[in-house]
Amino acid sequence: MSSRPVVTRFAPSPTGFLHIGGARTALFNFLYARHTGGKFLLRVEDTDRERSTPEAVAAIFEGLNWLGVTADAEPVFQHQRADRHRAAVEDLLAAGKAYRCYLTIEELEKAREIARAEGRAIRSPWRDQTPSDPSAPHVVRFKGPLTGETVLQDLIRGEIRFQNIDLDDLVLLRADGAPTYNLAVVVDDHDMGVTHIIRGDDHINNAARQTLIYQAFGWEVPAMAHLPLIHGPDGAKLSKRHGAQAVGEFADMGYLPEAMRNYLARLGWGHGDSEIFSDSEAQAWFEVADVVKSPARLDWQKLGFINHHYIQAADNGRLADLVGTVLQARGEALAEPLRQRLPELIGCLKEGAKTTLELADALSFLLKRRPFALDAKTTSLLTDETRARLSRLRETLADVVFERASLEVAIRSFAEAEGVGIGKFGPALRGVLSGGAPAPDLATTLFTLGKTEALARLADAL
RNA sequence: GCGCCCUUCGUCUAUCGGUUAGGACACCAGAUUUUCAUUCUGGGAAGAGGAGUUCGAUUCUCCUAGGGCGUACCA
Incomplete structure (x- = not known):
């Protein structure tokens, strides 16, 4: 591929909280950058201004911060680079590798229906037509090849082949001139010098089309690795009913960030029989090629086991702060003598605790105010x-x-x-x-x- | 519909053509014991199905089944 220093990135779309799957993607990018002595960057994919919110951006940053997965540079906000994206499209247009498509939404839907019925990708008639009025409302589409195939060398899955005829001409610029995701990722990853794209496998299909765009620009295609998703304990897509999706929820449930890092790293990746490992070990050992291909299920019991380990190892003063927050949230006041002794008490009581919530439970007998009734x-x-x-x-x-x-x-x-x-x-x-x-x-x-x-x-x- | 991906104990995984298929969590049993827990010891538990290739397949190829993702002027 390339001998440039490694640059990885995490590129979340700020439409909600930081999902646990996204957190793991970020962690893997981070670990790989550390492993290779490269850089880990952050980019907020907010090209869809309608769906992006500042609250979501804050939630994502907060989640990453808590997890301890921090970027080596200031985050890039994709929407701020729209001019650059548009200029790139002009280049493609000039080179005949993109075209203006004047299909109306209705026409498009109809064409899509037909294409689907025939089991093929949609193709716009404007590919090879010049309009009578070029200024009429239009989008700009990529002009993909109709023949041949695009081959991906996925670091995790190996060779993946796509017939170009199956890949549609995706929209580069919307009718209002706003760039779309598939255009922006390519331009930004190139401009940011990203060498390794490590992302969820829901992007495999995009990877083929993005590869075509790289080639159209004449740019080197970064190495790619597509991670399997994390599922709920029942094997279905992770959702609310599984207990938690957002990293913030895991924090609230009393899990330690180092335990989350260990557990998340172990989920879909491993180094021999090692189950509990330090951050520096993870960084020393992490290879993208060692990531497992199949999706993993979230296992609360194992997470609990790992968290238990890290709670036992954690500094009691730090745990005292954490437990203090839990008690405060529960509205339980801590009398002054107890507060001062909290670290010492936690040292005595933390043995069986799997979460800081359980740690707080273990303190409950101390909190009783006498006289109290006996059970x-x-x-x-x-x-x-x-x-x-x-x-x-x-x-x-x-x-x-x-x-x-x-x-x-x-x-x-x-x-x-x-x-x-x-x-x-x-x-x-x-x-x-x-x-x-x-x-x-x-x-x-x-x-x-x-x-x-x-x-x-x-x-x-x- | 079409395209792509995935498939080893309940779960996370090891194995990279030859192993009694290993480990961890969970589970079960026993020991310890001042509750719960902890701790210790032991145990059961797996290659989706079918064809090939091969002296030999969990491992390579193909098919089937099941699951997932994509098929947007979302990312």
Whole structure:
């Protein structure tokens, strides 16, 4: 292909949020650029002014930012380059590689109907006709070859062949003079020096026609790679009912960006048996040719597994900030002593958490304000015998230093002194301390509660 | 209709003509255990179907089936 330094790009159309499939496309472009020491660029494909919104642009940038997939240059806005696009079309017109088409919408629809019935691509009669009035309303179409074939060398799928007769003469300039996507991508990718186009496989068909346009301009055709789409767990196209589509939703559901990067990279790409890998490993290993051809399904359980791993590895201070946001969103205030201890508490409680939402759940027993009612299960455990035993335990604990290790020892020796197993009073103790909310092992529960609060809760229940 | 793409355990994948078809998630069983969870050990689980090519096909070719994408003055 080319020995130029690699330039990749992500070119979203700002008509909505950043879809998870788009996020992965961006990630792959980013990884490949990093892998090769090249550049990763961003281009907003907003040639359709009707459907593009600034909110969508903001949402997409925000999503990419969160994911940590950042461009190496300022983003290009396609609509700002309309003059350049029009000039390029003039060149094509002058070279006889494009023509003005005066078909009305009605005529077009009729022609399309016929072409479809005959199973062939639509062809405008204006291909070889000169109009009596050249200034009449018209679009400019590409004049594609009628014979021969166009061959794509897809980096992922290999050779893909199209008969040129099956490719229609696409519109380059609309009736109002606005450039269309298929023209703009080619001109922009060329002008931006893009060497590798990595995009969703819904663009394979366009790739053939775009190749023809490159050739008409006499430009080098970039290397292309078409990624399979991401489907929902049931194999159908990802939609709302699958839980989430937008990367922002994944953030809200408590997933960490590094976990998303790992999971998304693993979805459709892999490096041997590696399941969990760092960003630098991903960058070192990523090859476009290793991307899998078939579409992958989103698997929430595996995402949860990966996220669990990264939560365990994450800095507790950072998790505390994240959890703070979650609690705030839930309207749960954090008392000052707890807020200060949050990183430490999270260190004690994060073991089983798969998301920051679950992490917040794990804190819920700490958030209770006493006095609180006990749940039915705990109440039933509180027989007179147990009550008496917990009362003795309370006295014992009053003299214990509230550190996890010493609490652990204290509980064990108390059980020994009582001549019973921990199972005899442990569940009741936990219930009394947590009010029935899930809580970790006893020593941790006591420790995170703190001596004052723990003894008070015990006293409340006895 | 026409064109193009895809098809290995439930899911993500490894294999690049010769393997007991490997790993991970999930699942099941057992162990540990002060709830839930965690952790540990073990287990079941796959080449869509049919023709070829070949000494030998998951791997190469073709057909069929199923799924997807495109077929716009959307991107």
